Amino acid sequence: MANISLSELSQELRAAINDLQSSPEIKNVGLVTKIGDGIVWIYGLADCGYNEMIAIESTQGEPIYAFALNLEEDQIGAVLLGDERYVSAGAKARLTGKPLAVPVGPELVGRVVDPLGNPIDGLGPIKASATSPVEKIAPGVITRQSVKQSLMTGIKAVDAIIPIGRGQRELIIGDRQTGKTAVAVDAIVNQHRQQTGVISIYVSIGQKKSKVARIVDRLRQEGAMDSTIVVLTSASDPAALQYIAPYAGCAMGEYFRDNKQDALIIYDDLSKHAWAYRQVSLLLRRPPGREAYPGDVFYIHSRLLERAAKLSDAEGGGSLTALPIIETQANDVSAYIPTNVISITDGQIYLESDLFYQGIRPAINVGLSVSRVGGAAQSKAMKSVAGPLRLELAQYRELAAFAQLSTDLDPDTKKRIDRGRRLTEVLKQGQYEPMSLSDQLVVLLAATSGAFDNVRPEQVPAAAQSVLDAAHAQAADILKNVAASGEISDADKNKLISLAQATTVSLSANGATKP
Amino acid sequence: MSAYSRQKFVRALLSLLEKHPVKSVAAVAAPEIIKQGWANSLDLISNDLSRELLRQKKHLEISLTSAYDLPHRLRQQIAKFLADQIHADTTHVTVTIDPALLGGFIATTPAGELDASLSSQINQLKHQTNG
Numbered sequence: 001m002a003n004i005s006l007s008e009l010s011q012e013l014r015a016a017i018n019d020l021q022s023s024p025e026i027k028n029v030g031l032v033t034k035i036g037d038g039i040v041w042i043y044g045l046a047d048c049g050y051n052e053m054i055a056i057e058s059t060q061g062e063p064i065y066a067f068a069l070n071l072e073e074d075q076i077g078a079v080l081l082g083d084e085r086y087v088s089a090g091a092k093a094r095l096t097g098k099p100l101a102v103p104v105g106p107e108l109v110g111r112v113v114d115p116l117g118n119p120i121d122g123l124g125p126i127k128a129s130a131t132s133p134v135e136k137i138a139p140g141v142i143t144r145q146s147v148k149q150s151l152m153t154g155i156k157a158v159d160a161i162i163p164i165g166r167g168q169r170e171l172i173i174g175d176r177q178t179g180k181t182a183v184a185v186d187a188i189v190n191q192h193r194q195q196t197g198v199i200s201i202y203v204s205i206g207q208k209k210s211k212v213a214r215i216v217d218r219l220r221q222e223g224a225m226d227s228t229i230v231v232l233t234s235a236s237d238p239a240a241l242q243y244i245a246p247y248a249g250c251a252m253g254e255y256f257r258d259n260k261q262d263a264l265i266i267y268d269d270l271s272k273h274a275w276a277y278r279q280v281s282l283l284l285r286r287p288p289g290r291e292a293y294p295g296d297v298f299y300i301h302s303r304l305l306e307r308a309a310k311l312s313d314a315e316g317g318g319s320l321t322a323l324p325i326i327e328t329q330a331n332d333v334s335a336y337i338p339t340n341v342i343s344i345t346d347g348q349i350y351l352e353s354d355l356f357y358q359g360i361r362p363a364i365n366v367g368l369s370v371s372r373v374g375g376a377a378q379s380k381a382m383k384s385v386a387g388p389l390r391l392e393l394a395q396y397r398e399l400a401a402f403a404q405l406s407t408d409l410d411p412d413t414k415k416r417i418d419r420g421r422r423l424t425e426v427l428k429q430g431q432y433e434p435m436s437l438s439d440q441l442v443v444l445l446a447a448t449s450g451a452f453d454n455v456r457p458e459q460v461p462a463a464a465q466s467v468l469d470a471a472h473a474q475a476a477d478i479l480k481n482v483a484a485s486g487e488i489s490d491a492d493k494n495k496l497i498s499l500a501q502a503t504t505v506s507l508s509a510n511g512a513t514k515p
Numbered sequence: 516m517s518a519y520s521r522q523k524f525v526r527a528l529l530s531l532l533e534k535h536p537v538k539s540v541a542a543v544a545a546p547e548i549i550k551q552g553w554a555n556s557l558d559l560i561s562n563d564l565s566r567e568l569l570r571q572k573k574h575l576e577i578s579l580t581s582a583y584d585l586p587h588r589l590r591q592q593i594a595k596f597l598a599d600q601i602h603a604d605t606t607h608v609t610v611t612i613d614p615a616l617l618g619g620f621i622a623t624t625p626a627g628e629l630d631a632s633l634s635s636q637i638n639q640l641k642h643q644t645n646g
Contacts (some may be wrong), residue, residue: 027628074522
């Protein structure tokens with residue numbers, strides 16, 4: 001310690017004390033009357049606003065924060081954001097004058113955080129440049145423009161038949177273990193692989209920590225964590241944190257949307273979010289409605305999903321695309337929460353466990369899945385292929401019941417059934433294997449032009465890979481043009497079809513023909 | 516759950532106190548307080564009464580806690596300052612001594628708290644220097 005004189009020390013102390021803001025200020029102070037189950041009831045604080053942050057004295061010294069959700073005549077019901085063991089009845093509570101806010105900005109990219117923005121990945125503190133309220137009003141009608149730019153997930157079945165645009169809300173719905181999270185994570189990986197510049201936010205709500213750890217690990221292996229923020233609440237976290245997690249993630253995504261960038265946010269999953277909100281509401285003694293959910297359970301999701309938007313060019317042209325996930329029970333899409341969210345979103349990707357067990361993965365039921373944005377979010381090249389694909393699959397679904405009688409059917413029907421089987425095989429795709437637009441185009445063009453009609457169904461994936469390899473080797477310039485412009489001329493299309501047919505003929509010569 | 520709020524009960528109490536003696540009002544109020552489950556919340560009821568007195572009669576109840584006994588003139592100055600801030604016409608001060616404050620005082624009113632204690636200032640300084 002350097003030599004410091006006593007006079008210098010006392011001068012420093014005087015200066016420090018003078019620097020304190022010591023103007024007399026009468027502050028509204030409340031008293032904790034009851035605490036339990038993560039809810040604290042506070043007497044006083046008549047000026048408290050809805051969602052306002054309240055600082056409560058704790059036995060640890062540092063205040064513990066809560067946010068007010070019930071404003072009653074005699075008391076305030078607030079949800080604790082910290083450990084209730086350190087708050088006792090009789091503790092003083094003070095208003096902060098601010099709503100619940102989280103740090104936002106590019107500093108969070110690559111990090112795993114909790115819903116309050118605190119890092120939990122062990123990589124050090126985050127010095128965020130800004131904060132944003134967790135609850136914000138969605139952009140108005142005038143500040144938006146229609147969704148017209150595609151967000152490629154890299155999954156053939158999605159990008160061709162259920163295309164997603166930037167600024168859209170597309171629901172991923174299905175039973176447990178049907179690949180819902182896999183679809184969402186592949187979308188994130190594809191943004192990194194294709195260098196789209198889209199920032200991804202994965203919000204885990206009440207999931208197992210082991211599952212999220214696997215996802216983060218995979219994203220790191222793929223290099224996708226460099227453009228991803230993970231907001232984590234696990235099943236062991238308080239219901240209050242699970243409740244605010246999607247709003248916190250949305251605030252982080254809105255930063256990029258409002259700064260002329262594109263962002264993708266995945267809410268995994270909103271069923272657990274509804275459960276957490278139900279728990280909080282019941283503990284706050286709010287009257288239960290249908291299935292014990294509070295009356296505003298629709299509103300918690302509608303106000304969240306409305307914040308995903310494509311902004312007008314005057315507002316910067318940024319976008320926030322939302323992929324909420326809902327877990328159904330026994331394929332019941334007519335249950336309360338699923339129907340709520342289906343009515344809010346701009347389409348749904350419906351995953352079925354029957355398809356999953358049949359080996360059709362991703363287990364997307366293309367008949368029940370829809371994108372209300374549709375072709376407006378597709379490139380011209382993909383649109384030219386998607387139309388015939390959709391039609392042929394629809395015809396196959398109608399005739400699928402007769403598939404077992406294929407020996408007794410007329411040639412045209414048999415042809416449609418055979419084509420449908422091969423298209424189904426083509427749409428199968430491995431996890432973490434997202435494909436670029438040009439690669440998808442090659443494979444789907446080959447399939448819809450009949451190049452695989454003479455290949456056994458079980459050999460179709462291998463045949464598709466051969467066609468792809470051949471296209472990369474012999475038509476690289478066409479693929480490059482497609483990737484750059486999103487369009488393909490008829491001449492280039494015919495070249496690719498000829499190449500595919502030639503490749504499959506050589507495969508036939510090697511014994512991959514249909515029996 | 517109570518059939519009505521404590522605030523409504525307190526307003527009714529005050530209107531009774533204007534016409535009837537305190538003892539008879541208390542005798543009537545006691546069974547109702549027990550019935551509504553507020554027997555353990557008498558402090559809160561008295562706080563509500565103070566708030567209602569401020570609102571209706573512009574009378575300010577001040578609970579003054581200080582580390583040492585404050586001179587009468589200083590107490591009057593504090594009461595006047597608070598009355599001016601809160602727009603009260605009359606005040607009543609109750610004093611408590613708490614050496615844990617180290618110095619200064621904390622004045623608690625129905626409209627809020629004025630914390631000018633030395634212990635709070637030191638905590639604030641500690642908080643600021645810790646970043």
